[in-house]
Amino acid sequence: MASRQVVRGIRTGGRSARVREAVHAAVLAELVDRGYAALTVEGVAGRAGVNKTTVYRRWATLDDLLVDALTAWSFEALPAPDSGSIETDLHALGRSLAAQLNDGIGRAIAGAVLTAGLRSPQLAEATRRYFEQQAIRATPIVARAVERSELPADTDPDALLGTFRAPLFARMVTTGDPIDDALVARSVRVTLLAARDGLLSG
Known part of the structure; x- marks a missing residue:
């Protein structure tokens, strides 16, 4: 919607x-x-x-x-990369997201929104709408990857973005350990494998 x-x-x-x-x-x-x-x-x-x-x-x-x-904050904090490769784009997006979630205002905002959303229906709805906007931003990244035959034509940008960022948010809210390059790389691999196997189709 x-x-x-x-x-x-x-x-x-x-x-x-x-x-x-x-x-x-x-x-x-x-x-x-x-x-x-x-x-x-x-x-x-x-x-x-x-x-x-x-x-x-x-x-x-x-x-x-x-x-x-x-x-507006996410547009400034999280770029929409266009490197010519979906793998490189996801790595760049993951590093930017990690930088925000590891410390500073980004971590505080994400923590407040994600945890408060469990208690407040209003904030849960606001959070859902916010993530809808993030999916809209991911659409051109996925569309370019489809045009380059890197992803199936029916890949759902929302499903791809959700699959990719889930491990990063999970680490932040469970252990609180830093999101490192190894986790970002693993999330990229899992996401692309799932997408190419048709598991993230619209």
Whole structure:
């Protein structure tokens, strides 16, 4: 199901862009410092230095705002590689994801979202919509691999991305050990074997 538009009435550049950036930063900071349960539009607006009506004019709900902030953050933190090889692309994506999950704000955000999603239906829905956006980003990577005959034509980008990142998130939330190159390489091999055997078809 396609995600609905969550950002309304935002012009590119100028004050609107600065407000959006400040609000996004405030959302992530509040999520890390206070957790989803304590996340409020008032708290975000106060940290961003804007009025809460400014926030509501742009985002219909708090979860819309959270999804938009997480999506914007991931676009900056996680590139969509285009190396000419699906194997190399997945290695690059895995290294970028590992860098975010091993430390810093990325680890804090992922931990807060993944664990809070188990307790909050609202955050679980927001998290689902966020991962839908990630699958949309993966579609061109898979499409190019299909064009190069590296993957079957019916490979599902969502299934491929989910299979690939699952071991990385699993290590973070179970043992907390660093995600190293060996784990990324193993995830790449397993994912490509599954895809080429037709197990990740749409």
